[in-house]
Amino acid sequence: xxxxxxxxxxxxxxxxxxxxxxxxxxxxxxxxxxxxxxxxxxxxxxxxxxxxxxxxxxxxxxxxxxxxxxxxxxxxxxxxxxxxxxxxxxxxxxxxxxxxxxxxxxxxxxxxxxxxxxxxxxxxxxxxxxxxxxxxxxxxxxxxxxxxxxxxxxxxxxxxxxxxxxxxxxxxxxxxxxxxxxxxxxxxxxxxxxxxxxxxxxxxxxxxxxxxxxxxxxxxxxxxxxxxxxxxxxxxxxxxxxxxxxxxxx
Numbered sequence: 486x487x488x489x490x491x492x493x494x495x496x497x498x499x500x501x502x503x504x505x506x507x508x509x510x511x512x513x514x515x516x517x518x519x520x521x522x523x524x525x526x527x528x529x530x531x532x533x534x535x536x537x538x539x540x541x542x543x544x545x546x547x548x549x550x551x552x553x554x555x556x557x558x559x560x561x562x563x564x565x566x567x568x569x570x571x572x573x574x575x576x577x578x579x580x581x582x583x584x585x586x587x588x589x590x591x592x593x594x595x596x597x598x599x600x601x602x603x604x605x606x607x608x609x610x611x612x613x614x615x616x617x618x619x620x621x622x623x624x625x626x627x628x629x630x631x632x633x634x635x636x637x638x639x640x641x642x643x644x645x646x647x648x649x650x651x652x653x654x655x656x657x658x659x660x661x662x663x664x665x666x667x668x669x670x671x672x673x674x675x676x677x678x679x680x681x682x683x684x685x686x687x688x689x690x691x692x693x694x695x696x697x698x699x700x701x702x703x704x705x706x707x708x709x710x711x712x713x714x715x716x717x718x719x720x721x722x723x724x725x726x727x728x729x730x731x732x733x734x735x
Contacts, residue, residue: 490515490684491536491654496545498531498708505531506542507708513654518680520687520695523705524728529688532705533656536686537569538562549654566653570643570660576631582642583627586614589649614649621645622675637668641675654684661691673697696720704728 491513498506505528513519521529534540536547538559547554554562577585587610618624623641626634634642640660647655660676661669673694676685680698689695695702696716703713706728712719719725 488515489513490550491686492546492548492551493532493536494546494548496532496535496547497543498528498535498540499543504528504708506535506545509545509705509708509710511703511710511713513684513686514701515684516681517700518676518685518687518698520689520699520702521705522689522692522695522702527705528708529705530658531708533569533658533686533688536562536656537567563650563652566651567656568647568650568652568654569656570640570647570658576639576642576646578632579630581628581630582618582623582634582638582645583611583614585631585642586617586645586649587611589646590614590617593650617645617648618642620648620675620679622671635668637664637671640664640668640672644672644675648683652683654686655679657685657687657689659689660687661689661694669694 489512493509493511496506496509497504509528509532521532523529531540535542538554538557538561542555549565549567554565557565577588580588590610590613615624615627618627621641621644623638623645626638631639631642644660657676660672664672669691676687676698679685687695687698699716701713701715702719703710704719704725705711711728712722712725714722
């Protein structure tokens with residue numbers, strides 16, 4: 486896992502006097518699950534938005550496989566292998582879980598969403614869609630309409646849709662948000678099964694999940710990475726414990 490897939494150098498994004506990302510540098514190695522943690526307002530989602538191209542940095546460089554992608558649109562970045570999940574899921578609620586994934590596969594292949602009927606019945610879409618749902622732990626709910634799925638199942642389906650883009654790097658924006666204890670454990674096991682097959686950058690507040698999953702962890706405070714290391718190194722870091730994990734805070 487020595488090869489760097491994603492390298493962020495001196496990234497800055499300001500909103501008035503607020504430095505959402507402040508000369509931020511970070512690298513994600515090929516094959517690793519790299520977690521990004523930090524308090525609310527640290528700039529985690531702003532960073533993810535810049536990586537996927539929804540927001541342009543004021544300065545700094547984003548490289549994927551050594552190629553600068555700053556000027557690429559979101560679809561161009563997705564075509565290069567970036568995918569993102571969201572804190573709040575965005576799904577086609579009147580379609581089945583299987584149809585949602587089949588449509589994502591269809592879009593990846595360059596076809597329009599006009600062909601809903603085709604996506605519902607074509608085996609070359611449905612078979613890979615079912616395999617992806619299996620990887621996301623949702624195969625048994627494939628033919629259930631999204632509106633009837635639980636919040637945790639929505640999260641699993643959103644993960645499946647991201648997997649349908651065949652990402653090289655998956656940006657996970659708080660996949661445990663709003664989940665109960667059992668659902669969080671289920672999502673942790675799903676992500677653990679994906680480790681090594683897909684490189685992942687995980688933004689998450691659930692520290693139990695982070696410590697169970699991450700190969701390395703970077704800590705973001707006030708838009709800056711203050712430490713990067715293994716779970717043990719981060720838990721033992723005095724600056725991290727003071728700034729984020731709460732030791733010494735009342």
